[in-house]
Amino acid sequence: MSRGTAIAYAIGLPLSLLGLIFWPAGTIAWRPGWVFLAVLISGFGASALVLAWVNPIIYRARSRFQAGTKSWDKALLAVILPAMVAVLPVAALDAGRFHWSVVPAWAVLSGYVAVLAGIAVTGWAQAMNPYFEPGVRIQSERHQRVIDSGPYRFVRHPGYIAALFLFFGMALALGSLWALVPAALAAAVLVLRTSWEDQLLRAELPGYDDYARRVQWRLVPGLW
Structure with missing residues (x-):
């Protein structure tokens, strides 16, 4: 990523978050929105610093969709990404402006725990896996191999369980029950993506079928 692109990301992403949260809320004085932003930016900022130290190549791997990304994956992401983004304005409309739902404090706190857990787990997965790209493909030009350390000892797709934590968290x-609707849509399609990616890896990545026999669970140990 060029310096100009990096600067654009550093400026554009926070401004986008501000727009997604405070414009639907109808006011920039919505305190829960600022608390949420502070936690989100601090969490991802700390994760980015750790990754820059332990696995800096991940930034090149995740900077763009690479040639060979499966067309079915692009179609699934065309649903997952907008649904994930929609969580923020729906939550702001609900909790910040119209107050359609009432979320108890313990549920809000559990949401923050889930968000931080999601950031931690996805950071851990990216730290261990240099092939952690945004799109699904076999990275033959990088001599992709099976990663079975870190969180991959417990589940085959730790990045996806982290995403589920983030969607619902x-x-x-943000204190919204209505925002669970786009979160659930994103989660459902992500589970489908997990299944299809797993089938691809079993068929085309050497050693993955043996790994899948050792690590039985895709997302949730003891469940699936």
Whole structure:
């Protein structure tokens, strides 16, 4: 990523978050929105610093969709990404402006726990896996191999369980039950993506089928 692109990301992403939260809320004085932003930016900022130290190549891997990304994955992401983004304005409309739902404090707190857990787990997965790209493909030009250390000892797709934590955690942290609707849509399609990616890896990545026999669970140990 060029310096100009990095600066654009550093400026554009926070401004986008401000727009997604405070414009639907109808006021920039919505305190829960500022608390949420502070936690989110601090969490991802700390994760980025750690990754820059332990696995800096991940930034090149995740900077763009690479050639060979499966067309079915692009179609799934065309649903997942907008649904994930929609969590924020829906939550702001609900909790910040119209107050359609009432979320108890313990649920809001659990949402923040889920958000931080999601950031931690996805950071851990990226730290251990240099092939952690935004799109699904076999990275033959990088001599992709099976990663079975770190969180990959417990589940085969730790980045996806982290995403589920984030989807639902963001909705609850912002105090909205209605935002669980786009979160659930994103989660459902992500589970489908997990299944299809797992089938691809079993068929085309050497050693993955043996790994899948050792680590039985895709997302949730003891469940699936």
